[in-house]
Amino acid sequence: MTAARLPETLWFTRCPVPTATGVAADRGWLAAEFAPDGIAVRSLQDADPGADRAAHYTHDLPGLFREGGNVPALWARSRGQDTRLVGLTWIEERQAVLVAPGSPVRDAGALRGLRLAVPRHDVPIDFWRAMALRGFEGALASAGLGPDDARLVDVPAAGHTGQWAAELDALRRGEVDAVYVKGALAVESARRAGAEVAVELDALPDPAHRVNNGTPRPLTVHQDLLDRRPDLVARFLAVLLRAADWAAGEPAEVARILGAETGAGAEGVAGAYRDGTHRTLHPDLSDTRLDLLARQEAALRAHGFLPEAVDVRAWADPEPLRRAHRILADTPSPSHAPVA
Numbered sequence: 001m002t003a004a005r006l007p008e009t010l011w012f013t014r015c016p017v018p019t020a021t022g023v024a025a026d027r028g029w030l031a032a033e034f035a036p037d038g039i040a041v042r043s044l045q046d047a048d049p050g051a052d053r054a055a056h057y058t059h060d061l062p063g064l065f066r067e068g069g070n071v072p073a074l075w076a077r078s079r080g081q082d083t084r085l086v087g088l089t090w091i092e093e094r095q096a097v098l099v100a101p102g103s104p105v106r107d108a109g110a111l112r113g114l115r116l117a118v119p120r121h122d123v124p125i126d127f128w129r130a131m132a133l134r135g136f137e138g139a140l141a142s143a144g145l146g147p148d149d150a151r152l153v154d155v156p157a158a159g160h161t162g163q164w165a166a167e168l169d170a171l172r173r174g175e176v177d178a179v180y181v182k183g184a185l186a187v188e189s190a191r192r193a194g195a196e197v198a199v200e201l202d203a204l205p206d207p208a209h210r211v212n213n214g215t216p217r218p219l220t221v222h223q224d225l226l227d228r229r230p231d232l233v234a235r236f237l238a239v240l241l242r243a244a245d246w247a248a249g250e251p252a253e254v255a256r257i258l259g260a261e262t263g264a265g266a267e268g269v270a271g272a273y274r275d276g277t278h279r280t281l282h283p284d285l286s287d288t289r290l291d292l293l294a295r296q297e298a299a300l301r302a303h304g305f306l307p308e309a310v311d312v313r314a315w316a317d318p319e320p321l322r323r324a325h326r327i328l329a330d331t332p333s334p335s336h337a338p339v340a
Helices: 020-027 029-037 070-078 127-142 165-172 184-193 223-228 230-247 251-262 266-272 287-302 319-330
Strands: 009-014 040-043 064-067 083-089 095-099 115-120 151-156 179-182 196-200 217-222
Touching: 009 020, 009 029, 009 230, 020 029, 020 064, 020 230, 020 251, 029 040, 029 230, 064 083, 064 230, 070 083, 070 127, 070 217, 070 287, 083 223, 083 230, 083 287, 083 319, 095 127, 095 165, 095 184, 115 127, 115 165, 115 179, 127 179, 127 287, 151 165, 165 179, 165 184, 179 184, 217 223, 217 230, 223 230, 230 319
Parallel strands: 009 040, 009 064, 115 151
Antiparallel strands: 064 217, 083 217, 095 179, 095 196
């Protein structure tokens, strides 16, 4: 059987968070891997203005690899997009519930009866809203409470610029009592707003209470590419595995890359990511991660974010990652000669 014709371009997209894809792109390893084949490797974020950047959410681009939040990935699959789940990471990316300066609230149980900010964005899939709902659910559940034990307050995001801006403005005006935030920019935004931390979700011992858009974070590829050129998919994943291996020994370099990826300063990066984050970029499809993603799918469906159910285990295809590990084991590491 003759292999399908090589594509001219492979695309990748990632969220502004810690990813092996971001590390591999920074090192130039993705472009170098496929250059001998005459295949260009391009970032959707850096594409020409006319490019379909909405594919980051819809995954309409057949030659696209996506490493990003699970809300859009599950939504695209739920809408019938023929993607496959080929890996999951679990990276603790600071999640917190913030309150106004001087508030006495300092634990999840004290959220009972409070007004919790739930943003509403005019976008096809409002992952911001989903994150807030899931963040509050996790915090409340850790104290044996549920969403009905607090008051969810809609906060329209229109007219506000920047992540968490609408919610933090509502907190400042006294319209809500608590705001959910995540990540490096959230650390900086909270500092500027003078908000105080009521609940550190990262400190909750049960990982089920920390399940959200980025935990676990899926790596997906279009079924079309996987059917036509499974060898290319495996090679792409092998580069990501090599990038994760390299990152495990380079905490300072990973911090630099995270600053560029997130747009945050050193303080935001240090405040958002635990020591050891550089050692957690390897994707897998372990039963634990699949079970946690299935919890997220059920919650998103219950909140109306998914039009149809997604069978997470049926969606997952472990073979590309198995092939990638074999490629890596059989290939001498070129890590001592990184591409400039």
